[in-house]
Amino acid sequence: MSSREWLRGVGLGALVLGAQAAMAQGLKADAAQLRQLGVTTVEVRSATQAGVARYPAQIQIPLAQQRVISAPVPGGVDALWVVQGQMVRLGMPLVRLRSQQVAEWQRDWQQLKAQLDLMQRTMARDEQLYSEGLIALSRLEASRAQVQQQRVLVEERGQSLTAAGAKPEGIGGELVLTAPMAGQVLEVTVTPGQRVDAVTPLIRLASSGSLWAELSVPVSQAAQLRLGDKVRGIGVAVEGTITSFAPAVQGGSQTTVVRADLRGAGLRQLRAGQAIELEVQRHEAGVVQVPAGAVLEDARGAAVYVQRKAGQFERRPVRVMGRSGADGSVSVSGLTSGDHVAATGTAALKAIEGDGAAAVPTPTAASAVKS
Numbered sequence: 001m002s003s004r005e006w007l008r009g010v011g012l013g014a015l016v017l018g019a020q021a022a023m024a025q026g027l028k029a030d031a032a033q034l035r036q037l038g039v040t041t042v043e044v045r046s047a048t049q050a051g052v053a054r055y056p057a058q059i060q061i062p063l064a065q066q067r068v069i070s071a072p073v074p075g076g077v078d079a080l081w082v083v084q085g086q087m088v089r090l091g092m093p094l095v096r097l098r099s100q101q102v103a104e105w106q107r108d109w110q111q112l113k114a115q116l117d118l119m120q121r122t123m124a125r126d127e128q129l130y131s132e133g134l135i136a137l138s139r140l141e142a143s144r145a146q147v148q149q150q151r152v153l154v155e156e157r158g159q160s161l162t163a164a165g166a167k168p169e170g171i172g173g174e175l176v177l178t179a180p181m182a183g184q185v186l187e188v189t190v191t192p193g194q195r196v197d198a199v200t201p202l203i204r205l206a207s208s209g210s211l212w213a214e215l216s217v218p219v220s221q222a223a224q225l226r227l228g229d230k231v232r233g234i235g236v237a238v239e240g241t242i243t244s245f246a247p248a249v250q251g252g253s254q255t256t257v258v259r260a261d262l263r264g265a266g267l268r269q270l271r272a273g274q275a276i277e278l279e280v281q282r283h284e285a286g287v288v289q290v291p292a293g294a295v296l297e298d299a300r301g302a303a304v305y306v307q308r309k310a311g312q313f314e315r316r317p318v319r320v321m322g323r324s325g326a327d328g329s330v331s332v333s334g335l336t337s338g339d340h341v342a343a344t345g346t347a348a349l350k351a352i353e354g355d356g357a358a359a360v361p362t363p364t365a366a367s368a369v370k371s
Contacts, residue, residue, distance in 0.1 A: 039345030075099030103173030
């Protein structure tokens, strides 16, 4: 060590020791001492004036806007008329199936319908005979009852076929599934020629509207968020509010899913599964924004040095609520908007306070002889 370096260390040590003596009561120092120690102050601001923290998020479509088209009966995929990403209209044909079960239903319906036609003709003849006084009323009423019962059976079987997407008067077990709403095809899970069972998912649709964002938030920070906290997209014109918290934690990353409803002109740019970044905007009383350099974290916890008056500081414990990647600021509770805190030089203030040791370099004999 040269004599110049030794003198510089001695000078710094003397400055710290002098400041310690001057600040023995309430951490006091004059402006010159603070300037030499590199201590500057800033006024804390409400956390509602800037984002609290940024989190990665994934876009999801609300379940209420999705529909799954499933096979109503076992059968084979005969034709497929849509692809993933295609826009569809309400009632537009999507897929055609052929089913042996539907063919049997169609045959049964046609037999029931033929029997109904015969019964209706018999009833019409009985009405004619009754009007001529040739048969009793009981016989006519019996014919009417038989027609009514048969009509119910025909309607029930016809409704089953219609609900399945088949025509009652058709043949061959053909049924066509149509779009239950206008929207976009999210997923197609079958190919022509494939055999499917009943309730097998075939196509998934989604209507246009709002979107969800699922934020991945560290468990330690999730407890600091609240329902109704505001979110804002980074690089995309969307905003929204937090609506729910997942009850489980992802084991590997130790994060939890926080869901937010999104709105805004930027929704048109987003797709399901897309990764974006969102900034959470807290509106909790008592949360303020300070520069990252103002927060000192040691064995005693997080704290800042608050200026009570010119040249006089006190250490005040705070709770870190979040960090913003936008400007490197930190959101904390335990301060009041308008307080002035040390933004730089906190290490020197800590040394003066006595938490840290300001080591003054001591020249060795060899370095003294060399100089």
